[in-house]
Amino acid sequence: MKQRETATIEDVARIAGVSIATVSRAVHHPGKVAEATRKKVNAAIAKTGFTANAMAQSLRNKSSKMILALVPDISNTFFANILLGLEAAASRRGYGLLIGNTENDPRTEATYLNYTRSNKADGIVLMTGHLPYGAAEVRQHLPPIVAACEAIPDEYVPFIGVDNRHGARIGVRHLVELGHRRIAYISGPASNILSIDRLAGYEEALGQMGLPVDRDLILDGDFSIEGGRLAVERLFIRDSLPTAFFCANDDMAIGVLLALSKRGFIVPVDFSVLGFDDIPFSSCTTPPLTTVRQPRRLIGEAAMEKMLDMVERKPTNEGPVILPVELIIRGSTGAPGGFGLSRAI
């Protein structure tokens, strides 16, 4: 038997002895086709192993059933977990997920933006904190867009994530309640919206607890482990040290932990360290990290639901979707006062 190329709807129609229109209907609107015919068609489909050509469908339907997720870095476990949620929700609704790794490179962003212009994707979920490069120029032709985790400033793009200010507030409050009075804030990039929101929460919490904000205790980082490490080094040049570190994300908190340990300090005896995000690895540090958890998978799922509602023009309530954060208390925070003690041993 000759090896046939993959069967088309025409092959099915011929074998079933009906027109191609009927085949299509039997598949998509079974109610509109007589019972007997439907059976013949299904038999023919089974026999040929027919699978509709998705490209032809997309062309005809002007919809690819694909959603593009734009991330600065897939290998970042924080994003990876969001992607898991996005994927789950997408496939539940019959959509596929296209993942674009931008590395914050404008050219890459522009390339991916073209995916929607060329109909490869029906919408974009942004985790980059900004519209893709080139989006402003084609504003009229923009597809549905939502922002997960990191809100897009200035633009009207629905946001799905957590209340970062509130998260920072409960974290810092926890430190204050433990007795800390001098708490450093290790920020992400200064212009980053997450950095800014979490800083605001930090200041608010201090204010509410009647503590002053000491500008010297606010340091810029970059959300990386190395950034956390460096912040500690810079701080230790000064004369007046904090007793606790609130880091704008877990990666930096890990860096802080590492730097402190290298200097011979014991956490949480000498210093407390608090992170943000609760990435999977946070429970494996020494000591395990106390942190503010973001429900990453849920964020991903909610973002995708919103996206698909937009794509399918379902009624969706305007405004952001805010999911709850949770303070996860582990071993890296404790009462202050041991400072110098452990070191003296």
Added chain:
Amino acid sequence: MKQRETATIEDVARIAGVSIATVSRAVHHPGKVAEATRKKVNAAIAKTGFTANAMAQSLRNKSSKMILALVPDISNTFFANILLGLEAAASRRGYGLLIGNTENDPRTEATYLNYTRSNKADGIVLMTGHLPYGAAEVRQHLPPIVAACEAIPDEYVPFIGVDNRHGARIGVRHLVELGHRRIAYISGPASNILSIDRLAGYEEALGQMGLPVDRDLILDGDFSIEGGRLAVERLFIRDSLPTAFFCANDDMAIGVLLALSKRGFIVPVDFSVLGFDDIPFSSCTTPPLTTVRQPRRLIGEAAMEKMLDMVERKPTNEGPVILPVELIIRGSTGAPGGFGLSRAI
């Protein structure tokens, strides 16, 4: 001015005053079109902001310029780094990467397999260790497939990865050279090809160094942190302990580190721990993990190159692509003999 839908090739042709065939040629075979005409066409393209409809192209060309990567778990940093390489190589050659998270679920695998049958993807990079569910039935219609990291047993599918046996050998040799005589092997799932290869390397190394293989020191794990933890617990029920642990991957090594630390042991004084992979976090454990590094990004790039050569029918030498491993010595391995010492303090 009325808001036009995205421009088609026809709009461009009209504005440039040429036929659509000429527009297409001007774009894809500029040499076949007169200089003057080409300019007119380019001007028209710029004016309309034309982007070719990728679906129509795919339909016509029978190629989507997309490659599907199948992974059991995107959130695993090991895979994430491979994906980075896949993506980089793909986009260098004008292809997009579609990522499928299978969770080893047969239905999900079958769904993704359909992506190629329906022309959504031109080929599949497998990191699942087995052909996707449903592949056997449609063997004739299978697209180009390559296996990255984890070879596919029984099937002829090009493999791109490292020599796992060799990697295990150099790791274990390192331990033996440090003076260890009783080395435990914490395996992945028993049927997993990686587990098997690394076990073989472990046994070979012991043999070469004139040491016996003690079956009691070989424990099943599952490549997870928890699995590493449990292996330690199971081992500590026995009377004769090893002085070192060789773990089939870093996650389990981290679990071992955690379990040991919880029991009050100091690594590497009481025990040495060796991992495999060198995931990003391995340098952040306490102590930092000694491990056998796989060049993950390179593996991803090589796998994609191979894939695209197959898709584009370029001549590609048969057989696997084996990349070098590297022993990364950090703080979790050292000479044995301190056993019980640190604990006594």
Added chain:
DNA sequence: ATGTTTTATGTAAAGGTTTACATTCTTGTC
């Protein structure tokens, strides 16, 4: 039996490209 409604099926267009083939125009050769 006739006419009307409902149901089932078929015909053909449309969706946007690319390219084989046909046609027209240039250029060059003798």
Added chain:
DNA sequence: GACAAGAATGTAAACCTTTACATAAAACAT
């Protein structure tokens, strides 16, 4: 100046679906 070869462009088919519309058949009402 006639003719051949080569270059530039156009025409139309093909890729595979879905669906509006047309038609045919069946069911029903009178």
